[in-house]
Amino acid sequence: MKIWEAIILGLIQGLTEFLPVSSSGHLVLVQNWLGIDPNLTLFFDVMLHMGTLIAVFIVFYKDILGLLKPPFKTLGLLVLATIPAGIAMLLFSDQIETLFQGQFLWIGFLITAIMLLVTEYVGKKHPKDNPLGLKVSLIMGAVQAVAIVPGISRSGSTISGGVYAGASRATVAKFSFLMSIPVILGSAFVEIIKIDNWNAVPVLAVFLGMIASALSGYFAIRLMLKLIQKCNYKWFSLYLGILAVTLFVMEVIVPLC
Numbered sequence: 001m002k003i004w005e006a007i008i009l010g011l012i013q014g015l016t017e018f019l020p021v022s023s024s025g026h027l028v029l030v031q032n033w034l035g036i037d038p039n040l041t042l043f044f045d046v047m048l049h050m051g052t053l054i055a056v057f058i059v060f061y062k063d064i065l066g067l068l069k070p071p072f073k074t075l076g077l078l079v080l081a082t083i084p085a086g087i088a089m090l091l092f093s094d095q096i097e098t099l100f101q102g103q104f105l106w107i108g109f110l111i112t113a114i115m116l117l118v119t120e121y122v123g124k125k126h127p128k129d130n131p132l133g134l135k136v137s138l139i140m141g142a143v144q145a146v147a148i149v150p151g152i153s154r155s156g157s158t159i160s161g162g163v164y165a166g167a168s169r170a171t172v173a174k175f176s177f178l179m180s181i182p183v184i185l186g187s188a189f190v191e192i193i194k195i196d197n198w199n200a201v202p203v204l205a206v207f208l209g210m211i212a213s214a215l216s217g218y219f220a221i222r223l224m225l226k227l228i229q230k231c232n233y234k235w236f237s238l239y240l241g242i243l244a245v246t247l248f249v250m251e252v253i254v255p256l257c
Contacts, residue, residue, distance in 0.1 A: 001036055001037070001044070001202045001205045002205070003204065003205055003208060005034055005036065005205070006044075006202070006205035006206065006208050006209035006212075007208055007209060007212045008030070008212075009027060009030060009031065009044070009048060009209055009212075010048055010051060010208065010209035010210060010211065010212030010213040010216070011212045011213070011215075011216045012026050012027060012030055012216075013026075013027055013045070013048040013049065013051065013052060013209075013213045013216070013217070014048075014051065014052050014055065014212065014213040014214065014215065014216025014217035014218070014219070014220055015216045015217075015219070015220050016220070017049070017052040017154075017155065017180075017213075017217055017220060018052070018155050018177065018217065018220040018221050018223075018224045019153075019155070019220060019223075019224060019236070020112065020116055020153045020155050020156025020157075020159065020160075020233065020236050021112070021153055021156070021236055021239065021240060022108060022109065022112055022147075022150065022151050022152060022153040022154070022156070022240075023049075023052075023153075023154075024045060024150040024151075024154075025105050025108055025109060025112075025150045025151035025152070025153075027041075027045050027048065027150075028041065028045075028105060028150045028151075029105055029247075042191065043191045043194075043195065043201070044206060044209065046184070046187045046188050046191045047188070047191075047206050047209065047210055048209050048210060048213045049180075049184045049187065049188070049213075050184060050188050050210055050213075051209065051210035051211065051212070051213025051214040051217060052180070052184075052213050052214065052217035052220075053180065053181060053184045053185070054210075054214040054217070055213075055214050055215075055217035055218040055220075055221055056177055056178075056180060056181060056217075056221065058218060059177075059218065059221045059222070059225075060174070060177060060178060063174065063178065064178070064181075067178075074132070074175075074178075077132065077133070077134070077137040077175075078137075078175075078178055078179065078181075078182070079182075080134070080137050080138065080141060081137040081138070081140050081141030081144065081175075081179055082141065082144075082179065082182040082183060082186075083141060084141045084142050084144065084145035085141065085144045085145040085147075085148060085183050086182075086183075086186060087145070088145040088146075088148055089148060089186070089187065089190070103251070104151070105150060105151045105247055106151070106243075106244045106245075106247035106248045106251065106252075107151065107244075108149055108150055108151015108152045109151045109240045109241075109243050109244040109247065110240070110241065110244035110248075111151070111152055112151065112152050112153045112156055112157070112237075112240050113236075113237045113238075113239075113240035113241040113244060114237070115156065115157060115160050116153075116156055116160065116233040116234070116236050116237040116240070117233070117234060117237040118160070119156075119159070119160040119163050119164070119233055120232060120233040120234050120237070122163055122164060128166040128167065128168070129167065129168040129171065130165070130166040130167050130171075131167070131171070132162075132167060132171055132172070132175055135165055135166075136161075136162050136165040136166070136167045136171075136172065137175070139161045139162070139164065139165045140158045140161045140162050140165070140172065140175065140176065140179065141179070142161065143157040143158055143160065143161035144157065144158050144161075144179060144183065154176075154180065154183075155176055155177070155180075155224075156233075156236070158172070158175075158176040158179055159172050159173055159176050159228075162175070162176065169228050170228060173224070173225065173228045177221065
């Protein structure tokens, strides 16, 4: 992996992690276009996610410190919401690695496009503002487990799940960002202990990619927090729909012709 490739991928990861478009899907897509060794991609992707985690700590450090203060309600809900994704990663780790080769990205993008469109309708036609509680966190945790599939947006699915459960976008957005912390840390731990030969890891490329991811991730979080109340998800849905159709034509239709 070249340095410039790592930096570009880091920028893409940071910009797309907190927008509802699937950062993992975009990373896999660009890595395939660049011809990067698929044996490196999952570890590298997780390290780039660690870069965006730095941005989360910078923006939400007060909220993170608040998790450690009584009565620990939000911390308990965060642990509860993390369990489904943890179970999914333990049970389906091999299948997930196969998905990161990118053969079915168009399906994930299409699912996210439909999900965002429905969320826009539910949020506008049936607005609610239930507090963050057991029901909301469980639903957000369940959809986060599904979002480990490339192409299905983690932030988009968790925010959508919270809106479906009757909470407002503003209520679930911050919780969605906090939900990324244990999942990313857990994924990083698993990938690090799996490495047998550190000499094969492009350490400098990984480090610079993480820095680029942290910087662009910080910008993306600030942008998303401003857009969350005003933003119309149909534009993200339209983008992902066009991307899904394009990939379907390129990967399914064209080979048959």
